[in-house]
Amino acid sequence: MIQRHIFGHVFALEALIAAGVFVVVLALLVYALLRRRAGRQATASRRTERPRLEAYYVAVLTAFGVFLVAWTAWQNHREHHTAERPPVRVDVSSFQWCWTFSYPQAPQRRSASGTCRGDDLPTLVVPTGRPVKLRLTSRDVIHSLWVPELRYKMDAFPDHVNSFTLTLDREGRWMGKCAEFCGLRHHTMHFWIKAVSPEEYHRFLQGQQGGGGQGAAA
Amino acid sequence: MTVAPPTAKEGTGGRPVPPSGWLAWVTSTDHKRIGVLTIATSLVLFLVMGTFALTMRAQLAQPEQHLVSTELYNQLFTIHGSGMIYMVVTPFAIGMGVYLVPLQIGAPGIAIPRLTLLGYWLYALGALVMLAGFATPGGAHADGWFSYPPMADSVHSPGAGSDLWIAGVFLATTGTIVMGWAVLWTGLRKRTHGMTMLRLPVFSWSMIATCLMVIGAFPALLAALGLLAVGRANPAIFEANVWNIGYQHLFWFYGHPVVYVMFFPYLAAVSEVLAVFSGRRFFGYRGTVLSLLVFAGLSMSVWGHHMFATGQATNDYYSLTSIALLVPAGVEYFAMIGTILGGRLRLGPPMLFALAFIPQFLIGGLTGIMLGTPVIDYHVTDSYFVVAHLHYVLFAGSAFGLFAAVYFWFPKVTGVMLGDRAGRLHFWLLVIGTNVTFLPMFALGYLGMPRRVSAYASFEGFGWLNLLSSVGAAFLAASVLVFAVNVLWTLRRRTLGSAERAPDDPWGGHTLEWATTSPPPRLNFTPDHPVPPVTSFAPLLDQRQRREEGAAAGDGSRP
Ligand code: HEM
Ligand SMILES: [Cu+2]
Ligand SMILES: [Cu+2]
Numbered sequence: 173m174i175q176r177h178i179f180g181h182v183f184a185l186e187a188l189i190a191a192g193v194f195v196v197v198l199a200l201l202v203y204a205l206l207r208r209r210a211g212r213q214a215t216a217s218r219r220t221e222r223p224r225l226e227a228y229y230v231a232v233l234t235a236f237g238v239f240l241v242a243w244t245a246w247q248n249h250r251e252h253h254t255a256e257r258p259p260v261r262v263d264v265s266s267f268q269w270c271w272t273f274s275y276p277q278a279p280q281r282r283s284a285s286g287t288c289r290g291d292d293l294p295t296l297v298v299p300t301g302r303p304v305k306l307r308l309t310s311r312d313v314i315h316s317l318w319v320p321e322l323r324y325k326m327d328a329f330p331d332h333v334n335s336f337t338l339t340l341d342r343e344g345r346w347m348g349k350c351a352e353f354c355g356l357r358h359h360t361m362h363f364w365i366k367a368v369s370p371e372e373y374h375r376f377l378q379g380q381q382g383g384g385g386q387g388a389a390a
Numbered sequence: 391m392t393v394a395p396p397t398a399k400e401g402t403g404g405r406p407v408p409p410s411g412w413l414a415w416v417t418s419t420d421h422k423r424i425g426v427l428t429i430a431t432s433l434v435l436f437l438v439m440g441t442f443a444l445t446m447r448a449q450l451a452q453p454e455q456h457l458v459s460t461e462l463y464n465q466l467f468t469i470h471g472s473g474m475i476y477m478v479v480t481p482f483a484i485g486m487g488v489y490l491v492p493l494q495i496g497a498p499g500i501a502i503p504r505l506t507l508l509g510y511w512l513y514a515l516g517a518l519v520m521l522a523g524f525a526t527p528g529g530a531h532a533d534g535w536f537s538y539p540p541m542a543d544s545v546h547s548p549g550a551g552s553d554l555w556i557a558g559v560f561l562a563t564t565g566t567i568v569m570g571w572a573v574l575w576t577g578l579r580k581r582t583h584g585m586t587m588l589r590l591p592v593f594s595w596s597m598i599a600t601c602l603m604v605i606g607a608f609p610a611l612l613a614a615l616g617l618l619a620v621g622r623a624n625p626a627i628f629e630a631n632v633w634n635i636g637y638q639h640l641f642w643f644y645g646h647p648v649v650y651v652m653f654f655p656y657l658a659a660v661s662e663v664l665a666v667f668s669g670r671r672f673f674g675y676r677g678t679v680l681s682l683l684v685f686a687g688l689s690m691s692v693w694g695h696h697m698f699a700t701g702q703a704t705n706d707y708y709s710l711t712s713i714a715l716l717v718p719a720g721v722e723y724f725a726m727i728g729t730i731l732g733g734r735l736r737l738g739p740p741m742l743f744a745l746a747f748i749p750q751f752l753i754g755g756l757t758g759i760m761l762g763t764p765v766i767d768y769h770v771t772d773s774y775f776v777v778a779h780l781h782y783v784l785f786a787g788s789a790f791g792l793f794a795a796v797y798f799w800f801p802k803v804t805g806v807m808l809g810d811r812a813g814r815l816h817f818w819l820l821v822i823g824t825n826v827t828f829l830p831m832f833a834l835g836y837l838g839m840p841r842r843v844s845a846y847a848s849f850e851g852f853g854w855l856n857l858l859s860s861v862g863a864a865f866l867a868a869s870v871l872v873f874a875v876n877v878l879w880t881l882r883r884r885t886l887g888s889a890e891r892a893p894d895d896p897w898g899g900h901t902l903e904w905a906t907t908s909p910p911p912r913l914n915f916t917p918d919h920p921v922p923p924v925t926s927f928a929p930l931l932d933q934r935q936r937r938e939e940g941a942a943a944g945d946g947s948r949p
Binding site for chain 2: 175178179182183186187190193194197198200201203204205208209210214215216217218219220221222223226229230233234236237240241244245247248251268312313314316318320321323324325326327329330331332334335336347349350351352353354355356357358359
């Protein structure tokens with residue numbers, strides 16, 4: 173779950189800095205409100221600028237901006253660094269208004285789909301501990317595959333394939349959603365992502381039950 | 391709106407229609423009337439779009455509610471967002487420019503007045519055309535304010551409402567561009583004697599930077615809409631990825647600069663209010679002017695940050711340009727904070743809104759830097775986090791600037807003072823409502839609630855945060871109601887002659903509009919109210935200070 177991990181770090185740092193800046197500005201505002209009220213006999217300053225101070229301030233801002241850009245770009249590259257091991261492949265096809273997950277590496281082509289009505293949600297089954305490469309496309313309009321728990325999403329376009337690699341390090345089942353408005357049933361276009369042990373994944377690919385979901389051999 | 395026109399006693403108009411009839415209003419080439427028309431129209435539309443928002447908040451207050459159908463909900467968020475951006479916040483900003491820039495630079499009128507009037511009419515017509523979508527059998531357009539193809543093509547959005555949306559937005563934007571040219575040209579070419587570029591008031595400077603973005607970036611929206619129209623005639627176009635992603639590039643080339651078009655004029659209005667109500671010159675003027683221009687330039691290089699999740703943009707580059715924006719933004723904050731730190735603050739209603747703008751807009755700005763970080767954006771884009779962010783920028787920020795501007799310039803425009811007590815009530819309700827409505831949305835997005843959903847399941851756990859947000863919306867409704875009543879009541883009393891008359895300069899203003907009468911005469915300045923000598927960007931303050939110094943030198947005993 174490298175995405176979740178990196179998101180956590182970067183978000184925490186930026187949120188902390190943002191909170192710091194907010195508190196400083198608020199403190200200055202409150203100070204001005206308390207001390208510079210007309211009722212307190214404050215006299216208005218006639219100073220029109222402080223170019224020296226402003227120049228230092230701009231230098232600090234710039235240095236900070238450079239740090240932020242470089243550091244977050246590095247994190248972004250780390251997140252997208254693909255592992256050496258050959259990944260498990262899953263083809264994701266989105267359509268109005270549900271998903272199809274196909275497993276091209278299964279002995280007999282396996283795929284799972286559904287209607288995304290009520291409880292009929294398709295399940296994307298992936299093994300833990302191995303990189304999984306999702307190849308994402310759409311049959312009609314733009315959709316977006318989002319798994320909030322993994323802190324990651326990517327858009328699915330027609331006539332274009334996007335891919336990204338995930339590694340799940342524990343077993344579990346989480347909900348995924350469509351994040352790009354795609355029409356009438358956009359709000360119910362959900363799916364499950366289920367991480368199982370490599371052995372169970374192997375059995376699932378062979379077509380034995382255990383993977384769960386509406387996995388029907390196609 | 392029932393703005394009864396001032397009975398122009400000086401009668402310099404020289405036109406055959408009675409000057410206070412409605413016909414005179416809608417055909418006037420007086421920039422003040424065109425400005426008031428634009429502002430009044432956008433305020434009416436603000437109320438309409440606001441009721442759409444309240445309907446959405448009512449629907450979302452509880453899980454799995456269906457007060458309105460999903461079809462209608464989708465139309466509501468589309469028209470709410472499109473209306474607020476294309477037809478409320480942007481035109482209001484330009485309308486302020488049309489009204490104020492000629493006054494602030496000491497000009498008798500605006501450049502290209504007839505075209506300016508045409509611009510207004512295109513805008514008003516565009517708004518009507520877009521709203522007419524609700525009267526078509528399929529309802530209004532329902533694909534969000536940026537309406538990506540192929541969802542917006544004629545296969546996936548077949549209704550006539552979508553065609554009307556394209557036509558309406560096209561017309562309104564064309565009108566805005568025309569008005570933008572007029573304001574830019576006025577600011578550049580019609581300045582009075584002594585009004586050098588570095589003596590332009592901050593507000594006029596902000597309008598110049600704004601209009602540069604309008605003419606530089608808005609045509610990209612027209613191109614995007616043109617592409618969409620062509621694609622609706624021939625949907626095969628959007629089978630090719632290049633046009634789908636191409637549309638996004640065109641759209642966001644417009645879509646980011648428009649954010650600053652909806653920001654600069656309000657920021658500058660806030661700056662004017664802060665300076666006047668702090669009783670001092672605006673601090674850090676040159677830095678602010680420079681930062682506005684840098685901002686405007688950069689604004690056209692950041693558009694790809696709306697496309698981080700498409701997998702088809704150069705994320706590193708767009709992240710760099712986006713984060714670079716923190717430098718000019720920081721400079722503007724330096725100036726605003728510097729102004730109040732050395733001021734002598736009076737807390738009238740305009741000042742309250744201006745002061746609240748500072749921390750509230752900051753929340754929008756800081757979360758904007760987060761969204762400019764790809765690693766964070768992947769998770770929160772297209773979620774309620776973005777909805778929270780954009781409303782902090784546009785509502786907690788720009789709308790507060792808008793209200794500051796209304797309270798500040800209302801006496802100048804109408805000649806009467808706007809109710810002070812109701813103004814304070816409006817302010818406090820608005821502060822509570824804004825934060826209670828929009829803060830929970832950050833959490834909702836973080837927890838996984840996508841935007842543009844008409845309902846959510848109860849097990850997702852979004853219930854109480856949504857309820858809180860909807861309770862906040864009720865405060866907003868109350869607050870805007872107080873505002874509307876205050877304005878209408880004051881105008882009514884003006885017609886009856888019982889409103890408190892506004893002096894020429896009720897606040898101790900700094901800029902030239904305060905040197906003329908309230909409301910200003912047809913050609914802005916007259917022999918009894920001539921343009922004062924322009925000695926800096928705050929000429930009236932200079933005059934007052936010279937007088938004080940003269941008096942001090944005269945009696946010689948002042949400390
Ligand atoms: C200056 C005022 C405002 C502006 C400029 C504005 C702008 C927008 C925009 C651009 C959108 C996105 C529409 C889309 O997804 O295509 C939106 C959505 C929304 N706004 Fe506003 N808005 C304003 C005021 C309000 C207020 C006062 C409320 C609450 C009472 C509100 C509630 C909402 C809601 C609930 C959505 C739908 C979110 C979603 O489903 O994605 N807005 N607004
Ligand atoms: Cu969708
Ligand atoms: Cu942007």
